[in-house]
Ligand SMILES: CC(C)[C@H](C(=O)O)[C@@H](O)C(=O)O
């Protein structure tokens with residue numbers, strides 16, 4: 188068929204509501220789409236009417252089954268799986284084999300927030316997905332949203348985070364009573380891979396500079412190896428400027444003048460910290476898209492904010508991060524004109540400011556905000 | 565004698581120039597001091613005239629000898645030692661036994677910036693000082709400076725960083741070719757010690773809340789132990805509010821609304837990152853004091869900015885961080901009225917804005933700026 192299958196993990200908390208908003212968005216595109224798609228392989232899908240199957244439970248929380256969305260102009264057929272902190276009653280598992288297989292087969296997917304319990308002894312689902320699917324690079328574009336005022340109006344950068352190793356090795360133990368250690372692992376293979384992705388990204392997205400973020404003045408071997416790999420890759424991209432910035436200094440520069448940065452590449456924990464810092468500059472995690480790139484061309488786009496259990500089920504969540512992440516997914520599929528249109532509609536709605544969810548200081552519901560976006564398509 | 569001896573390490577690059585400014589400051593206090601000191605043990609020193617011995621080389625770069633500053637009203641007698649990245653030609657050493665002994669004996673000291681070469685295989689001098697002197701807590705007050713405009717005008721927080729272990733263990737090795745690891749060590753003893761310091765600080769400085777910053781959702785054992793220790797100490801201080809914040813979220817909150825924080829306590833690397841981020845909020849490391857607290861009551865105040873070799877020797881450096889650090893040193897000695905006076909003079913000079921060094925957008929020399937502060941005393 189000419190449809191692209193994509194996996195959808197609505198996730199926990201507000202996840203299902205905002206995932207619903209993504210589905211609406213793609214349905215809306217059907218109604219308003221104009222002009223042909225630029226990807227030959229997708230042209231056949233043109234003109235088909237949207238066909239949406241919804242599960243019996245509209246929030247999909249307990250539904251592990253597949254929901255299929257046939258959208259003519261943005262030809263995505265969603266395969267929906269529940270992955271989250273509630274155990275699936277059918278399989279008694281947090282994460283089923285089918286869910287992983289779905290992403291492996293489809294190669295593209297979109298996921299909502301999944302809660303990570305602190306200190307409960309079982310591993311974070313986010314981490315498990317990253318490990319299992321070998322999602323080696325986490326890419327987060329971060330730009331000031333026109334009309335949505337923060338203290339910064341000049342942010343336009345991309346953080347690219349190594350996503351599989353470093354401080355996230357999970358290797359920890361007690362040496363003696365009162366003395367514990369954790370291992371940070373850096374490998375040549377993973378460092379080259381993420382550096383290669385960063386430079387390739389910079390080149391294909393018209394970016395000028397890659398900054399490698401590190402603390403090699405302290406961790407000379409681990410961060411030193413990371414830098415060595417970045418330098419090797421940098422040599423293959425003479426057209427892209429390359430610099431190295433120590434993480435503490437990087438954070439200081441970011442809050443003083445984020446316009447100093449373009450593409451940033453870094454080990455796992457630094458990426459975790461800096462990508463959230465950058466999101467803060469433009470208004471928070473509710474507004475920033477994210478996409479995880481895996482071996483074999485897998486792309487799992489993801490809203491990285493929390494599952495916000497306090498407002499879950501109240502139709503108050505801001506779906507922007509998940510919507511923009513779905514745009515990232517479309518870009519990964521090189522469906523750029525659709526991506527542009529959807530992104531423009533989102534940005535226009537936010538800029539207009541008439542319908543804003545509570546986190547942005549407004550009082551619109553998720554539905555009202557989503558409808559306003561549809562109106563802008 | 566009734567003088568308090570303090571060790572002075574001018575350090576590298578601009579270090580000597582800004583240290584000179586601190587000496588001027590204390591000399592100036594002699595001329596303008598009014599009223600008695602509130603510490604009985606210091607009263608005898610009152611009325612003595614300042615007596616300053618300068619080394620032959622006015623920048624002190626090559627002088628390892630002791631320069632003695634006798635200042636009547638702020639009765640500090642400096643013992644100056646060169647510690648920096650140039651090898652002492654007399655001893656062929658970076659850091660002499662005498663320098664360490666000086667701090668151990670005097671229990672108070674002030675240090676300028678020391679360059680840390682990246683990947684040169686020898687250990688940072690800053691780290692060596694911390695380890696040798698067991699400087700377990702790094703305290704950095706960070707507040708918006710009236711009249712010096714940044715994007716934030718509501719910063720008023722203290723970062724307290726564990727300073728001896730964590731990611732700074734120095735334990736790293738290659739496992740196999742292309743695979744390296746470093747060890748993060750967290751101990752119950754060091755965690756309790758820094759937590760105790762943080763709560764004690766909060767209580768004695770009229771602060772309301774301590775936030776422990778961590779990544780225990782990922783490093784459950786190491787950061788988990790750190791949190792456990794903070795909780796234990798928190799129970800002994802029921803009057804101080806206690807909360808735990810994940811580091812990535814903390815950075816996002818800091819850039820969105822730093823007024824949310826009061827006292828922050830955290831493991832080594834997070835402290836390195838967050839203290840620089842916070843400095844960035846109010847204008848940079850050139851403006852923030854820092855003081856290292858060690859076992860046995862040692863306090864080594866320190867300017868934490870770089871040694872700025874590009875402007876060294878040009879009389880262009882901003883001495884504010886070192887001056888405010890010397891104020892921290894006075895506070896540690898409980899000479900609060902002098903500390904207040906000097907701090908007020910610094911803040912007034914910056915607020916007035918007539919004499920500002922290049923880093924603050926002005927074109928005053930170090931000397932002009934320092935003289936302006938003297939005029940405000
Ligand atoms: C929830 C947590 C495990 C995760 C991380 O630390 O990577 C999150 O902060 C993120 O950035 O996706």
Ligand SMILES: CC(C)[C@H](C(=O)O)[C@@H](O)C(=O)O
Nearest residue numbers: 404405435680688690836868
């Ligand atoms: C220079 C470097 C070793 C040092 C550190 O990482 O601790 C510095 O950043 C600091 O904060 O004092």
